[in-house]
Amino acid sequence: MRPARALIDLDALRHNYRLARARHGGRAFAVVKANAYGHGALACARALAAEADGFAVAFIDEALQLRAAGITQPILLLEGVFDADELDDVVRHRLWIVVHHHAQIDMIERRPLPTPFNVWLKINTGMNRAGFEPDAVRAAWQRLHDSGKVAEIALMTHFARADEPEALTTAEQIASFDDGVLNLPGPHSLANSAAILGWPASHRNWARPGILLYGADPMPAQDNGLLPVMSLESEIIAVRDIAPGAPLGYGARFVAAAPTRVGLVAMGYADGYPRRAAEGTPVAVDGSITRLIGRVSMDMLTVDLTPLPATGLGSKVELWGRQVPVNQVAAGAGTIAYELLCNVKRVRFEYTG
Numbered sequence: 001m002r003p004a005r006a007l008i009d010l011d012a013l014r015h016n017y018r019l020a021r022a023r024h025g026g027r028a029f030a031v032v033k034a035n036a037y038g039h040g041a042l043a044c045a046r047a048l049a050a051e052a053d054g055f056a057v058a059f060i061d062e063a064l065q066l067r068a069a070g071i072t073q074p075i076l077l078l079e080g081v082f083d084a085d086e087l088d089d090v091v092r093h094r095l096w097i098v099v100h101h102h103a104q105i106d107m108i109e110r111r112p113l114p115t116p117f118n119v120w121l122k123i124n125t126g127m128n129r130a131g132f133e134p135d136a137v138r139a140a141w142q143r144l145h146d147s148g149k150v151a152e153i154a155l156m157t158h159f160a161r162a163d164e165p166e167a168l169t170t171a172e173q174i175a176s177f178d179d180g181v182l183n184l185p186g187p188h189s190l191a192n193s194a195a196i197l198g199w200p201a202s203h204r205n206w207a208r209p210g211i212l213l214y215g216a217d218p219m220p221a222q223d224n225g226l227l228p229v230m231s232l233e234s235e236i237i238a239v240r241d242i243a244p245g246a247p248l249g250y251g252a253r254f255v256a257a258a259p260t261r262v263g264l265v266a267m268g269y270a271d272g273y274p275r276r277a278a279e280g281t282p283v284a285v286d287g288s289i290t291r292l293i294g295r296v297s298m299d300m301l302t303v304d305l306t307p308l309p310a311t312g313l314g315s316k317v318e319l320w321g322r323q324v325p326v327n328q329v330a331a332g333a334g335t336i337a338y339e340l341l342c343n344v345k346r347v348r349f350e351y352t353g
Contacts, residue, residue, distance in 0.1 A: 231321025
């Protein structure tokens with residue numbers, strides 16, 4: 001059996017959820033969209049089912065998978081609905097939806113629905129991607145209220161730069177939200193992962209922890225006590241010695257400057273390890289840190305075993321996890337941890353905890 005695997009630590013997931021809820025206060029939706037950021041939505045939701053206040057997904061198909069698996073907590077559709085027919089399933093399966101543009105209110109007003117449901121009204125406070133402008137919020141709230149189809153209207157926004165503690169943008173967005181919703185009833189939800197950790201002024205009734213649940217710290221400059229949930233692992237499947245001046249792999253990106261002992265690892269970009277990872281990106285082999293050398297190929301990559309003479313065929317490799325933070329690999333690839341985690345595929349998924 002090919003040794004490539006993603007080991008998912010569900011105890012770490014629960015630890016991170018508890019930490020987020022405690023840091024924020026109030027209630028917290030565990031965000032499990034995009035297959036729980038690549039970790040397996042059903043397994044992660046089941047692991048949190050005994051304590052999560054609810055779950056958030058992107059769209060209705062993700063929510064229906066959770067309901068079919070027996071998840072009974074509130075489930076919030078962060079993109080809302082795309083056509084009026086979906087509202088029937090919203091009511092049938094007791095879902096909550098985000099409303100962020102007028103056409104979605106039109107759907108609610110026109111659709112005959114037997115039971116009211118909860119809506120989260122989204123305000124655009126500076127992200128400029130989705131949501132009603134602050135001066136249009138009251139009219140949108142009134143339409144939803146007057147429709148007779150809505151049980152409770154929560155008020156939410158989303159931050160553009162909460163992971164940048166020196167930027168003024170988040171404080172400005174909080175002020176814009178507060179001005180826009182002044183005197184409107186309903187619970188508030190502002191804080192994403194970074195705001196939970198770094199912006200206490202955003203802590204209101206509901207938090208929406210996403211990436212922090214999976215242990216990829218959005219505020220890595222401070223020690224927030226998060227535990228990595230995924231360890232991407234494999235083994236050394238061959239060893240080769242190359243002489244000074246010898247090239248290695250596609251494009252001869254690496255040329256040995258000295259005698260080099262090369263370990264071949266069963267892991268490539270078809271598994272989700274980034275092809276654009278830079279030379280020198282850290283890799284752990286049998287518990288010791290070494291480096292990526294050569295270009296990542298579809299099924300394999302190569303690491304420098306020269307400083308680790310005790311390693312060899314069958315040695316255990318961690319591409320990211322407890323020893324190699326996924327944020328470091330993402331930085332070496334010029335991307336973010338979200339993308340790496342969401343892209344893991346083809347490897348075996350094994351769950352503990």
